[in-house]
Amino acid sequence: MLSRTFLTAHPTPRLSDDDRDRLEAAIARTVEFDARQIIVRENEPLTQCTLLLAGIAYRYKDTDEGKRQILALHYPGDFVDLHSYPLKRLEHTVCTLTAARMAIIPHEAVRQLTQASTTLTELLWKSTLVDAAMNREWLTSVGARSGIARIAHLFCETYVRLRTIGATRGWTFDFPLTQIDLGDATGLTSVHTNRMLRKLREIGVLTFRNGTVSIGDWMQLCEIADFDDSYLFLH
Amino acid sequence: MLSRTFLTAHPTPRLSDDDRDRLEAAIARTVEFDARQIIVRENEPLTQCTLLLAGIAYRYKDTDEGKRQILALHYPGDFVDLHSYPLKRLEHTVCTLTAARMAIIPHEAVRQLTQASTTLTELLWKSTLVDAAMNREWLTSVGARSGIARIAHLFCETYVRLRTIGATRGWTFDFPLTQIDLGDATGLTSVHTNRMLRKLREIGVLTFRNGTVSIGDWMQLCEIADFDDSYLFLH
DNA sequence: CGACACGTTGATATCCCTCAAGGGGAGTGG
DNA sequence: CCACTCCCCTTGAGGGATATCAACGTGTCG
Numbered sequence: 203m204l205s206r207t208f209l210t211a212h213p214t215p216r217l218s219d220d221d222r223d224r225l226e227a228a229i230a231r232t233v234e235f236d237a238r239q240i241i242v243r244e245n246e247p248l249t250q251c252t253l254l255l256a257g258i259a260y261r262y263k264d265t266d267e268g269k270r271q272i273l274a275l276h277y278p279g280d281f282v283d284l285h286s287y288p289l290k291r292l293e294h295t296v297c298t299l300t301a302a303r304m305a306i307i308p309h310e311a312v313r314q315l316t317q318a319s320t321t322l323t324e325l326l327w328k329s330t331l332v333d334a335a336m337n338r339e340w341l342t343s344v345g346a347r348s349g350i351a352r353i354a355h356l357f358c359e360t361y362v363r364l365r366t367i368g369a370t371r372g373w374t375f376d377f378p379l380t381q382i383d384l385g386d387a388t389g390l391t392s393v394h395t396n397r398m399l400r401k402l403r404e405i406g407v408l409t410f411r412n413g414t415v416s417i418g419d420w421m422q423l424c425e426i427a428d429f430d431d432s433y434l435f436l437h
Numbered sequence: 438m439l440s441r442t443f444l445t446a447h448p449t450p451r452l453s454d455d456d457r458d459r460l461e462a463a464i465a466r467t468v469e470f471d472a473r474q475i476i477v478r479e480n481e482p483l484t485q486c487t488l489l490l491a492g493i494a495y496r497y498k499d500t501d502e503g504k505r506q507i508l509a510l511h512y513p514g515d516f517v518d519l520h521s522y523p524l525k526r527l528e529h530t531v532c533t534l535t536a537a538r539m540a541i542i543p544h545e546a547v548r549q550l551t552q553a554s555t556t557l558t559e560l561l562w563k564s565t566l567v568d569a570a571m572n573r574e575w576l577t578s579v580g581a582r583s584g585i586a587r588i589a590h591l592f593c594e595t596y597v598r599l600r601t602i603g604a605t606r607g608w609t610f611d612f613p614l615t616q617i618d619l620g621d622a623t624g625l626t627s628v629h630t631n632r633m634l635r636k637l638r639e640i641g642v643l644t645f646r647n648g649t650v651s652i653g654d655w656m657q658l659c660e661i662a663d664f665d666d667s668y669l670f671l672h
Numbered sequence: 673c674g675a676c677a678c679g680t681t682g683a684t685a686t687c688c689c690t691c692a693a694g695g696g697g698a699g700t701g702g
Numbered sequence: 703c704c705a706c707t708c709c710c711c712t713t714g715a716g717g718g719a720t721a722t723c724a725a726c727g728t729g730t731c732g
Contacts (some may be wrong), residue, residue, distance in 0.1 A: 207644035237613055242623030245667060263573065266663040269581035273573050288563035293570050293668040308493040316551070316558055327562050328523035335528050337576055338498070338508045347505035349688070368612040370479040380710065389580030394688055394714060432480060584720070629720055631680060649690060 204229055204255060204305050207279030208366055212329050213436075221319045228255035228311035229253070235298045241282065248286040250308045254278055254429070257302025258378065262386065263294045268385045272387035274336060274378075275299075275360070279367050285330045287312045298376055344389040347428060351400045352388040354427035357408055357415060362431050373420070378413035402426075439464055439490055440591060443512030445602055447564050448671070455580045456554045463546035464488070468639055470533045476517065477531035483521040489513055492537025493613065497621065500530045504548050507622035509571060510534075510595070510614075514602050520565045522547045563670070570668045579624040587623040587661035588633045592643055592650060597666050608655070613648035637661075 205225050209217065217225070232255065235241065241252060259276040265289075273294055276282045282296050287309050316323040336359070343352045348359065360377060364370050385395040402408045406418045407426065417423060424430075444452065444584075452460070467490065470476065476487060476494065492539050511517045517531050522544050522551040524530055552556040571594070578587045595612060597612060599605050614622075620630040637643045641653045642661065 232499065263581075264578045265581045268580075271577040271581040273576060285566045285569065288559050288566050289570070289670060292559060293670075295571065320548060320552055323558060324523050331523050331567070332519045334520065334565070334572055335524070337569055337572040338529065341496045341572060341576045341579060342500065343504040343506060344536070344576060346498075346500045346506040347502075350575070381712095382710080391689055392711085393690080393713090397688090400712085411552060419493055435524060435528075513730095616680095617678075626721055627679085628681090630721080635680085 204232065206251070207255065207326050207367055208253060208329075209279075209280070211279035212325060212332070213361070214291075215321050215324050216326070217325065218287075221322050222251050222435055224315055224318055225322060227416050228307045228315055229305045230311065231306050233304050233306060235304065236364040237298055237300045237301045237302075240295060240376060241296045241298060241304070242286070242292055243293050244293060245291050247291055248283070248309070249403060251284050251287055251312060252296070253284075254280050254282055254309060254331055255305055258299040259296060260299050260383075260387075261292075261294050261296050268306045270386045271389070272383065274333065274342070275387070276364055277367060277369065281326075281329060284312075284326060285333070287326075288344075297382070299420070320369060332435045335435065337405055340387075349394055349425055350388050350398045350401055352390065353384065353395060354402065354408070356384065356387060357410070357417070358424055358427045358429035358431075359434070361415070361420075362434060362436070365435060373417040374376040375415050377410070377415045439467065440488070442490065442602055443516070443564075444514075445486060446512075446514035446598070447560060447567070449534055450556050450559050450563070452556060452560060453554075456557050459550055459553055463550055464520055464540045465543055466541050466548065468539050468541060470537045470539065471497045472533055472535050472537075474533045475526055475530060476533060476539070477521070479528060479557060480526050481531050482526055483544070485541050486519050486547060487523055487531070488515050488540040488542060489515050489624060490538040492536040493524055494537055494621075495534050495618075496527075496529050496530060496531050506545065507618065507625070508575070510622070512598055512604065513601060514645075515568075516564055518563075519547075520568070520598055522561075534618070537642070566668045567650045570670065574621075574668045584623070584625050584629055585633045585636055586662050587625065588619065588630060589637065589643070589658050591619065591623060592645075592652070593662045593664035593666075594651060594669070595650070596655075597669060597671070601671060609617040610650050611648060612645070613652045 203226060218272045242248065254276050258276050259282050261273045261282065262272050263273060283292060286292055326347065343355050347355065361370065361375065364375050369375060381395045382392040385392045388395065399410050407416055407423050438461060439585065489511050491513050494517050496508045496517065498506050498508060499538040518527060521527055550561065551605045578590050582590065596610065597604065599610050604610060614628045623630065634645050642655055642658045644651045
C-alpha cells in the first residue's frame, strides 16, 4: 500500500475499498533520488505526477536578484506536483531535500481515476487545495508576521504535519533543513534566522540543532507564531 | 452566457459546446453585492461557489497583531471560492472591493459537472490551481522582492489579467484600491506604499491616481517588478 | 458644514540586512 | 592519520529599507 501515507495525511473524503485499490493501481513505478536533486524543472512539459513516499522534498522559485523563495515543504504522503495534472507544467522547481523515494503516477492514470470516481476526484483535488491553503498561510506569515513569528510558525506547521503521519517522537522530530533553507522559506536571511532560533532557544520554547527540533513549550510556541492549524484541513 | 468571461480568462482546456451548456446550466442564480461587503466568512460551512461576473473582490486573512494580508484579487470571470467545493469551508475571508454581481453555483451542481465531463473537471480544477500559482507568486514577491518591486509586480499582474478579459483601455485601467489595500496586498504600510508609488511616478513608469492606473513604460515596469506572466497560465 | 477616510510628507525609530570573521564538523585526498 | 577544503553555524558591527508617529491637505458624503 504505497498510497497509505497519502490517505493518512488526507483522511477526508474517505475512500471506498474500490477507490483505494484504484489509487494504488495508478502507481506506475517507484523511483529513488539522492538529496538536493531536482525532480521537476520550471516550465518543462509534464506527463506524470510524483507522490513522495519517503524523505523530504521542497519547491522553490528564484528571483532576478538571485534570491530564492521556498514555496512548500513536502513530507511522506504528499504529492509534490499533483497540480501538474491540470496545469501540464509547473511555474517553479521541485527538489529533494534528503534522499527520497517517490511513486510515479502518469497523468493518464489520474484522468482515469477522475473518470472512475467522484470521491477520488474530490480527494485529489482537495489535496492540491490544501497545498494552496498552505501557500496562503505562508504568504500571510511572510507578509504580516515578525521574523520570530515566521520561524515559530514554520515549526508549528511542521510539527503538526509530521505528527499526522507519525513522524514525530514526543515533542521531537527530524528536520534536516539548513538555516539558509529556513531563511529562504520565511523571507529572512540565514543570519537573522540564526538569531531568531537563538531567541526561541533562550526562552525555552524550542531548540533546533543538527537537524533535530525539540519543542519545549508548545502553547507558547503557538502564541509566538500566531498558529492555528485549521488551514491544514485535517479535521 | 454568464460564464463567458470565465472561459475568456481560462481558455484551456477548451470546452465542447455541450460542456459550455452544462457549465452555464449549473448557475443557480445571480446576486448583487455592495462594495466592501463580506461574501464568505472564514471557516463557515459552505454549500455553493461564487463566480464573479462584474466588479472586484478580494480575499484576506487577519493576524493576531491586527495586520491584514490580502491573499488574492478577483476580477470578472474569476471564481472567488471554487476551492470551497473540495474543501467545504475556507480558511480566509472573501469580500467585495466594489459593488459586484456574482453567479451562484451549488456544490451539488459542481459535482454533477465533474461527473458529466472530464474536460470540465480539468478546467475547474485548473482554475483553482492558477489561483494557487498566483498565491505562490505573491509569496515570492513578499518574501524575496523589494518594496518597489512588489508594488510594480502587482500592477503588472493586474494589467495582464485585466487585459485578458478586455478591461483595459490602452495602457490605462481602473483599479479602485486604496493605498492601504495595496499595502495589505504587498506586505507594506500604506505610508511606504505611497512613497513607492511616488517613485514609480517620478521615473515615468506608472501613475496611480484616483483608482486609475496609467502605465508609462511597460518594459521598465516589468524589469523593476521581475515580472514574467508564465505563472498566469494564459498560454 | 462637519465628519471621516484617504493621500501626502517629514522626522524618527527599528527590524532586518550586509559585511566580516572565526569555529566546527564532514568529507577527501595525500 | 593528518591536512585541507567546504559548507554551515555563530557572533559582532554598521547600514539601509521599511515601520511608526505625527501633522495637514483634500475629497466625499450625509
